């Protein structure tokens with residue numbers, strides 16, 4: 392069903408649920424909000440009733456573990472923060488909270504700004520022409536996570552990003568293929584063999600990055616620094632066994648953050664630009680807000696937290712005004728009806744990082760350019776880990792009148 396659904400484009404509407412999850416959409420209509428189905432030998436319970444969603448995600452009695460991760464997805468995420476449970480999860484979550492807490496995020500603002508400047512430098516060559524913004528945002532977010540979490544750059548981590556991307560494509564290609572454990576171990580498919588190579592390649596590259604970090608710090612644990620990789624390496628050397636993590640844990644955590652740290656924000660930015668390119672009245676409102684707060688200056692942490700206009704989107708209609716008095720008001724204080732970053736203890740650890748990054752990038756784009764959607768754009772949302780535009784988002788960026796001198 393999904394393969395067929397993804398094979399053709401759709402009208403330019405927000406009503407993407409029947410396309411993205413055609414089977415769930417059909418079954419909800421037939422069986423109601425909650426139902427069970429069989430995925431090979433395993434029963435799957437689908438719950439869409441908001442009170443139950445809240446109970447499951449808040450997980451107060453710890454009765455709802457995360458689904459077991461296996462196969463290709465396990466090769467991508469390992470046993471890192473997204474997948475692991477119990478004491479190990481608590482240990483890893485503490486490290487990630489520390490690396491991405493409010494004060495650390497402030498220190499990341501300059502790296503986010505200069506990465507966006509690099510992107511806008513490329514755009515100068517493309518002015519008045521078509522720009523495929525999904526690819527641009529992929530490069531931007533890869534640069535940002537490399538610099539802020541790993542003290543490196545996109546180019547240095549490029550092979551890791553490439554291998555993770557190939558693995559993601561294998562995952563989506565096999566998403567609904569039921570695997571029989573013993574048989575798939577005996578008869579390896581082309582994807583099995585390739586994914587094993589990719590997993591090993593990613594591990595080797597990350598081990599090199601870890602070794603470089605250790606070397607640059609002259610083996611002095613106190614010198615490991617405060618970026619995420621520094622904290623992980625430090626935890627690997629912790630004298631207290633209770634706090635210590637293994638090298639494999641460091642590798643899995645790096646994979647998790649390389650992938651979670653950029654895939655999602657790329658899609659967020661690309662869809663936002665698509666919406667603002669269509670709804671140019673909102674684009675103008677957002678630009679006015681940006682200019683009122685920052686003028687021609689680069690964005691700063693205080694101003695970023697005050698940007699409100701375009702944050703939020705409804706499933707069916709683009710009506711950002713519904714969020715004008717905050718998400719709680721728009722959702723009638725029911726956090727389970729709008730949960731882009733999840734809910735409860737397992738909610739997204741990168742929420743503020745992602746929103747800061749997206750606000751900085753959009754602020755800097757809006758300061759310089761007015762953009763419209765290219766006639767070449769084909770609306771074809773698909774799922775490769777996240778919901779993304781199958782053929783990219785082609786848009787045309789024109790200098791805002793009078794902006795050239797200010798930003799050369």
Ligand code: HEM
Nearest residue numbers: 472473651652655656659731732733737738739740741745
């Ligand atoms: C627009 C951007 C993003 C969206 C929409 C998003 C969404 C989510 C959601 C829905 C969850 C919960 C998954 C679940 O309940 O199973 C989650 C968890 C997570 N996210 Fe994000 N995310 C974004 C950006 C990021 C970034 C930038 C990072 C890293 C810097 C990140 C790292 C993680 C991690 C590690 C978890 C697992 C947390 C845990 O289980 O303790 N995310 N994210």
